[in-house]
Amino acid sequence: DSGVTQTPKHLITATGQRVTLRCSPRSGDLSVYWYQQSLDQGLQFLIQYYNGEERAKGNILERFSAQQFPDLHSELNLSSLELGDSALYFCASSVVGLESGNTQYFGPGTRLTVL
Amino acid sequence: AQSVTQLGSHVSVSEGALVLLRCNYSSSVPPYLFWYVQYPNQGLQLLLKYTSAATLVKGINGFEAEFKKSETSFHLTKPSAHMSDAAEYFCAVRTGANNLFFGTGTRLTVIP
Numbered sequence: 001d002s003g004v005t006q007t008p009k010h011l012i013t014a015t016g017q018r019v020t021l022r023c024s025p026r027s028g029d030l031s032v033y034w035y036q037q038s039l040d041q042g043l044q045f046l047i048q049y050y051n052g053e054e055r056a057k058g059n060i061l062e063r064f065s066a067q068q069f070p071d072l073h074s075e076l077n078l079s080s081l082e083l084g085d086s087a088l089y090f091c092a093s094s095v096v097g098l099e100s101g102n103t104q105y106f107g108p109g110t111r112l113t114v115l
Numbered sequence: 116a117q118s119v120t121q122l123g124s125h126v127s128v129s130e131g132a133l134v135l136l137r138c139n140y141s142s143s144v145p146p147y148l149f150w151y152v153q154y155p156n157q158g159l160q161l162l163l164k165y166t167s168a169a170t171l172v173k174g175i176n177g178f179e180a181e182f183k184k185s186e187t188s189f190h191l192t193k194p195s196a197h198m199s200d201a202a203e204y205f206c207a208v209r210t211g212a213n214n215l216f217f218g219t220g221t222r223l224t225v226i227p
Contacts, residue, residue, distance in 0.1 A: 002158065033214055043205065043217035056212040090158060104215060106151070106159040 003027065004107035006091050012113045018079040021110045025072055025093030031055070032074040033094075033104060034066055038087035049074055050096070081114045088112075117142040117208045119189075121218035129226045134178075134193040136221045138206030141187065147209035148189045150180055153220075154202045162204075165189060176200070201225045 003026035013019055025032050034046040036059075045058035049068035060066075063081075068074045078085060088111050092104040122137040140146055147166045151159040163174025170182040180191045191204060206218040 002160070004158075035215075035217075042219050045210075045214045045216070048212075048214055056214055058212075058214065092159075103149075103161055103164060105161070108158040 002105040002107065004091060004093050004105050006089075006107040006110050008110060009108065010111050010113070012115065013081060014115055015081055015083060017081050017114075018077065019081065019112065021076040021078070021089050021091075021112075023074045023076070023091030023093075023107060025074070025091075026105055029093035029095055029105070030072065031094045031096055032068055032072070033092040034060075034074070034076050035090040035092065035106075036087045037090060037109070038084075041087075043090075046076070078112070083114050086112055086114045117144075117146065117210045117216055119148075119206045119208045119216060119218040121204075121206050121221050123221055124219065125222050125224065127224040127226060128196045130198055131195050134191070134196045134200065134223065136191040136204050136206075136223065138180075138189045138191065138218060139187050140189060140206075140208050142208060144211070148180075148182065149207040149209075149215065150174065150178070150189075150191050151205045151207060151217075152202050153205065159205065162191070196223075196225045198225050198227060 005024045007022045030051045033048045037043045046060040048056040066076045088109045090109045091107045094102045094104045119140045149164045150162040163172045165182045173179045207215040
């Protein structure tokens with residue numbers, strides 16, 4: 001158990017819908033990262049938050065957005081869903097960033113299926 | 116830019132045999148390198164990491180990796196495979212933006 005929790009575990013929805021994925025980082029971790037894992041794209045970095053502020057953006061679509069709240073939990077919002085958005089979405093957390101070789105700890109993931 | 120390449124999307128070994136999973140990196144700055152393991156229907160677990168200290172890094176479950184700058188490699192090894200090692204293994208490098216760039220993964224099968 002990494003200490004990172006994600007809800008829900010599974011999500012099935014229809015095209016065009018909007019969903020929210022939730023992540024609680026390990027106690028004491030200030031940075032939260034979101035990754036998408038799909039068969040065709042592999043594991044891709046989406047976005048990072050540090051202590052409530054967006055710090056880095058990766059291959060995140062404009063239809064996707066995220067935020068980190070004062071209690072440090074984070075939510076990833078996916079809207080106007082398409083079939084290709086079906087994937088495993090991972091959240092990871094670290095104490096700060098990776099500048100000092102800190103480790104990113106991964107949650108169990110949310111499996112999103114868009115029908 | 117930083118990236119990693121994992122050679123071999125599938126590797127099969129017999130139980131008790133040497134495990135060797137290959138990873139080559141590209142980085143314009145001194146790299147931080149990581150190996151993660153993903154068991155079926157689970158998240159990623161850190162096996163080991165290199166952050167510019169000792170070049171031979173020991174990790175959990177008997178795995179180790181050696182950082183070789185001249186070969187730009189960070190291969191993962193284990194002397195004797197166990198059935199429980201069957202999983203997908205990912206090599207990753209820290210990017211300039213301080214997140215992780217992952218390789219495409221290597222699925223390890225252990226044959227009894």
